[in-house]
Amino acid sequence: MVNVCVIGAAGGIGQPLSLLLALGLPNKTTLSLYDVAGAAGVAADISHIDRDITIKWANGKLPTVPADPEMKKIAQGVDLFVGAWTCSLSSLVSPASLAMSRDDLFNVNAGIVLDVVKTCASVSPKACFAIVTNPVNSTVPIAANVLKSLGCYDKNKLFGVSTLDIVRATRFINDERTPLNVATVPVVGGHSDVTIVPLFSQLAVGKEIAPGRITELTKRVQDAGTEVVQAKAGKGSATLSMAAAGARFALWIVDGLLGLSNPLVYSYVDTDGSQDTKFLAIPVVLGRNGIQQRLGLGKITATEEELLKIAKKAVTTNISKGEAFAKSKL
Ligand code: NAI
Numbered sequence: 001m002v003n004v005c006v007i008g009a010a011g012g013i014g015q016p017l018s019l020l021l022a023l024g025l026p027n028k029t030t031l032s033l034y035d036v037a038g039a040a041g042v043a044a045d046i047s048h049i050d051r052d053i054t055i056k057w058a059n060g061k062l063p064t065v066p067a068d069p070e071m072k073k074i075a076q077g078v079d080l081f082v083g084a085w086t087c088s089l090s091s092l093v094s095p096a097s098l099a100m101s102r103d104d105l106f107n108v109n110a111g112i113v114l115d116v117v118k119t120c121a122s123v124s125p126k127a128c129f130a131i132v133t134n135p136v137n138s139t140v141p142i143a144a145n146v147l148k149s150l151g152c153y154d155k156n157k158l159f160g161v162s163t164l165d166i167v168r169a170t171r172f173i174n175d176e177r178t179p180l181n182v183a184t185v186p187v188v189g190g191h192s193d194v195t196i197v198p199l200f201s202q203l204a205v206g207k208e209i210a211p212g213r214i215t216e217l218t219k220r221v222q223d224a225g226t227e228v229v230q231a232k233a234g235k236g237s238a239t240l241s242m243a244a245a246g247a248r249f250a251l252w253i254v255d256g257l258l259g260l261s262n263p264l265v266y267s268y269v270d271t272d273g274s275q276d277t278k279f280l281a282i283p284v285v286l287g288r289n290g291i292q293q294r295l296g297l298g299k300i301t302a303t304e305e306e307l308l309k310i311a312k313k314a315v316t317t318n319i320s321k322g323e324a325f326a327k328s329k330l
Helices: 014-024 039-046 069-074 095-099 102-123 136-150 163-174 211-231 240-257 302-329
Strands: 003-007 030-035 054-059 080-083 128-131 158-160 187-189 196-198 264-270 279-287 290-294
Touching: 003 014, 003 102, 014 030, 014 039, 014 240, 030 039, 030 069, 039 054, 054 069, 069 102, 080 102, 080 240, 102 128, 102 136, 102 302, 128 136, 128 240, 136 158, 136 264, 136 279, 136 302, 163 187, 163 196, 163 211, 163 240, 163 264, 187 302, 196 211, 196 302, 211 302, 240 264, 240 279, 240 290, 279 302
Parallel strands: 003 030, 003 080, 030 054, 080 128, 128 158
Antiparallel strands: 158 264, 187 196, 187 279, 264 279, 279 290
């Protein structure tokens, strides 16, 4: 049976994500929890839930050590790593960190992505990686380069988790009026700002909503993260909705790996030449070995085409930034 490992399990996303996985994973599976602080507590708490799954955990150290032996131990036999770690200013402990710029923060987070993926893949080279850590448009290319450097890159097993964009778009359009009963809004492109492109025109009800309103909804989906940050008075970002989205996505991957179903999902993945950018959020069908099939984007309107053009330009820049970082370190 599968073993799913949450990295950053004690964080704002990691805790509810671990809980939802503990509730949603099939019986006899393993949930492994790792964090640099607090994984033991989360594991003790979750292991009191009466589910027939095995809970494992390991705590790293702060400041972090490269190729942490504790991480290597927990990474044994893992089939899916869900990475929701981040280096926040408060976890850096050094006063100098308070003066960090956005670029510095990218470099620190990108460095952690590099180290975590390297350590995990060196132990479980055939595992799938679902990257939640932002900026997803760049962290996924970094992870791809690390895996390539280890000789274990499988383009069908690396995912940027963009599910929250789909979840939000679906909720927002259903809130327009009842009963629209939209199951899933396709969202393609990338996972930040203008790179997020909801394809409302592909919904049967899409034509029932005025074009001006579709523009407003698109903007709301693109800026939805800010809505949450502002409501939390700058003290946090989306964690609960993200955990719901991340758990759903991880459970779809598990369903595919176990051969229980072949979910059609939207994710930021290696396009394998099917698009004119190396990575893009596209529809894919999951199976026993990760991505089983990459699908086309389907029929889109001239307005959506225009949005996609803008998205691809930004995504290309984000990919280059990630790749340049990885190349400078590997
Ligand atoms: P958080 O700061 O609450 O939690 C992060 C956790 O990572 C902490 O428990 C910390 O101890 C841990 N951590 C730090 N360094 C680590 C390392 N080297 N190894 C393992 N764990 C480590 O942050 P939060 O809110 O949970 O966000 C996590 C990430 O998810 C951020 O990068 C955030 O930007 C991203 N995010 C992604 C979304 C998406 O849709 N893909 C949506 C919302 C946030």
